[in-house]
Amino acid sequence: MIDSSPDGSPDDGVQLTARQARMAAREARRQAKDQAYEERLARKRSKDVHFLRGHHVIDSAALAEAFPEPETPEYAPGTVRRRITHGITLVLLLALVVAGVVLAGMIQRGELVVHFGAAKHSAAPETCPSGPFDYPANKDVAVNVYNGGRKEGLAAGVAAELKKRGYKVKAVANGGTPYDAPAVVVSGTAGRAAAFNLQRNVAGSEYVQDDRKDATVDFIVTSSYTGLVDAKKVDQTPGALSCPRLSPTAKAPATAG
Numbered sequence: 001m002i003d004s005s006p007d008g009s010p011d012d013g014v015q016l017t018a019r020q021a022r023m024a025a026r027e028a029r030r031q032a033k034d035q036a037y038e039e040r041l042a043r044k045r046s047k048d049v050h051f052l053r054g055h056h057v058i059d060s061a062a063l064a065e066a067f068p069e070p071e072t073p074e075y076a077p078g079t080v081r082r083r084i085t086h087g088i089t090l091v092l093l094l095a096l097v098v099a100g101v102v103l104a105g106m107i108q109r110g111e112l113v114v115h116f117g118a119a120k121h122s123a124a125p126e127t128c129p130s131g132p133f134d135y136p137a138n139k140d141v142a143v144n145v146y147n148g149g150r151k152e153g154l155a156a157g158v159a160a161e162l163k164k165r166g167y168k169v170k171a172v173a174n175g176g177t178p179y180d181a182p183a184v185v186v187s188g189t190a191g192r193a194a195a196f197n198l199q200r201n202v203a204g205s206e207y208v209q210d211d212r213k214d215a216t217v218d219f220i221v222t223s224s225y226t227g228l229v230d231a232k233k234v235d236q237t238p239g240a241l242s243c244p245r246l247s248p249t250a251k252a253p254a255t256a257g
Contacts, residue, residue: 127246128207128240128241128243128246129189129192129207129209129241129243130240131196131238131239131240131241132238132239132240133192133193133196133238133239133240133241134193134238135193135196135197135200135235135236135237135238135239136193136194136197137166138165138166138167138197139166139167139168140168140194141167141168141194141197141198141217142167142168142170142194142214142215142216142217143162143167143168143169143170143194143198143216143217143218143219144169144170144171144172144173144216144217144218144219145158145159145162145169145171145172145219145221146171146172146173146174146175146176146218146219146220146221147173147174147175147221148174148175148176148177148184148220148221148222148223149221149222149223149224149225150223151223154221154225155172155173155174155175155221156172158219158221158225158228159172161228162219162228165201165228165231170216175218175220176220177220177222179206179208179222179245180222180224181204181205181206181222181224181244182202182203182204182205182221182222182224182225182226183198183202183204183205183206183219183220183221183222183225184205184206184207184208184218184219184220184222185198185199185205185206185207185208185217185218185219185220186207186208186209186210186217186218186220187207187209187210187212187215187216187217187218188209188210188211188212188213188214188215189209190212190213190214190215191212191214191215191216191217192209192241194215194216194217195207195217195241196239196240196241198217198219199241199242200229200234200235200236200239201228201229201231201234202225202227202228202229203229205242206242206243206244206245207241207242207243208243
């Protein structure tokens with residue numbers, strides 16, 4: 001509570017104190033300005049590298065703090081090239097795998113013939129082997145069966161039929177032949193009689209000779225193959241091989257039915 005004089009005006013002592021407070025506040029502001037001025041002058045005279053003529057100098061650390069690197073940094077050119085190379089390599093490997101699967105499917109369906117089963121032999125002679133040849137027992141004939149057509153499982157089916165007739169079936173695989181006969185019978189000199197036996201069991205077959213030394217016979221069935229002659233109707237009398245493409249042309253073997 002402020003004391004008042006009898007005439008109602010504030011006491012002189014109180015008024016003097018308020019005036020002194022205002023003067024003290026003005027003095028404090030003046031001193032603050034003077035201090036700020038002195039600090040600016042000191043910075044101008046200072047050799048601190050962070051200040052130049054009173055101005056703050058921004059260094060690399062301050063810049064890095066003010067402008068941080070992005071979360072996803074840009075990669076060096078060498079890194080980019082390596083990643084592109086790895087990507088191309090993976091794509092090529094995937095393409096090779098897909099191509100292998102497609103080729104395997106084509107081979108399995110008979111759409112593509114790979115000559116990995118039959119052995120490579122020299123060309124057939126220019127003349128058909130002279131006969132006649134005796135008909136050997138089926139159990140004495142060793143035969144390799146090859147699928148030269150497009151029907152899947154053809155060689156396996158023919159091999160099963162030959163086994164039922166007592167033949168010694170060896171290899172069963174995909175093969176190939178340039179001839180369009182229902183079946184092509186291939187043997188060396190030692191296997192001519194065995195080839196004659198097989199020709200009597202399939203109508204319209206062609207004989208081709210190669211240079212193998214053993215008596216095995218390759219039995220290549222094609223897309224025009226329709227089946228074996230009925231076992232009870234096979235002609236087992238001596239006869240000649242059928243070589244339609246060779247000279248002189250042998251007389252086709254007689255078949256019953």
